[in-house]
Amino acid sequence: MRHLNITKMAAIALLAAALLLAFYAWALSRRPTAAPTVVKTAVAPVTYPVVIATHVLPAGAPIADGDLRVVMLPVRPSGAFAEPSLVARRVPLADIGANVPVLEAALSSGFAEQVAPGERAVAIHVDEASSVGERVRPGNFVDVFLTLKRDGMGAGPHAEIAQSQTRLLLSRVRVLAFGTTASGAGNPSQFGVGARTAVLAVPTADVDRLALADSAGHVLLALRNPRDEESIAPNGSGPGALRVSALRRTDDAPSAQAAAGVSLSELARETAPARAPAYAHATRTYAGLGIEVIRGGQAQTLGN
Known part of the structure; x- marks a missing residue:
């Protein structure tokens, strides 16, 4: 009899535990899901190499290598250059200010660049x-x-x-x-x-x-x-x-x-066909045969 009571008590305890677990699961299902944590990665800003003037570049004067330098800018202006070698010896059409990007539209081009000095x-x-x-x-x-x-x-x-x-x-x-x-x-x-x-x-x-x-x-x-x-x-x-x-x-x-x-x-x-002048004369000598004289196209042989 005592053994039977212990079995009943164990069954009741297991049932209670099952009910608690079911309630806990139900409570978890009712709790709002937390948003996933987003890890933000720092992105380096994009920059572009741009050739600018180190000082005022006067119009009509060829640009030297020392008149230019390269800076990194967040934007690339239309017609800008990335290397000073592409700009050196070009001629500005108008004055270019200091620290101003050198643009293709501001430089001479076309026939003016194809014609050599002199x-x-x-x-x-x-x-x-x-x-x-x-x-x-x-x-x-x-x-x-x-x-x-x-x-x-x-x-x-x-x-x-x-x-x-x-x-x-x-x-x-x-x-x-x-x-x-x-x-x-x-x-x-x-x-x-x-x-x-x-x-x-x-x-x-x-x-x-x-x-x-x-x-x-x-x-x-x-x-x-x-x-x-x-x-x-x-x-x-x-x-x-x-x-x-x-x-x-x-x-x-x-x-x-x-x-x-x-x-x-x-x-x-x-x-025109060549003609011998009337006054022309020439002599030809043949050994042992005398001298042939040509006058006005007529040949005459003179003896020795």
Whole structure:
């Protein structure tokens, strides 16, 4: 009997414990869930290298390396540079203040940067025939030939030129632009079609000569290989560069011979069949046979 009572008491205790555990579980389910803890990681601010001026950069003066420095900024202005080497030797269009970012829009560009010191960009009139069938491209090197025609109405001592002539005016001139194109981009089939001007990089001393040639004569561009270094002296000071030579020396360089030029009358004589002058005479001696004398195209043999 006693044993039975102990068993009942144990069963009641287990039931009570089960009820307590059930109540505890129910209480936990009713408690609001705590939000998960968020760990914030510190993020370093993003910065960009930007070239700024160390002092006021005056307009028109080339920028030196010491005029620039690089700072880190939270934003990168449009047109800014990251390296001083990209800005050095460029020329500001207007004054750039101290500690101000140097921007592309504030610097000279285009043809002004392509023209070397001592050169000038000059546009001349061209057509299909005078521009190698419109195959000239920016970056090519060309020779500039000039043709001058004597005005028939002005013949005589007061004529501007004595005879029609052609000669090499400038050699190894760089083409900056052809037509409306200043770079090699574009559809090759449409490149330069209908171009009426070519922009050349001409030594300053030769600008007036080219301008006069373009207005008073016919200018022809002859395309040349960029590896061909042979040329006449600058400003037409090479042998025969300022005259039409009646005798073209065979020991001159090709460009010097082209600079000497050829006249229309000289060209006509070169193509005409050679005739012996009536007064010309020559002698030929043949051993043991006497002397043969030629006068006016007639040969006569004289005995010993």
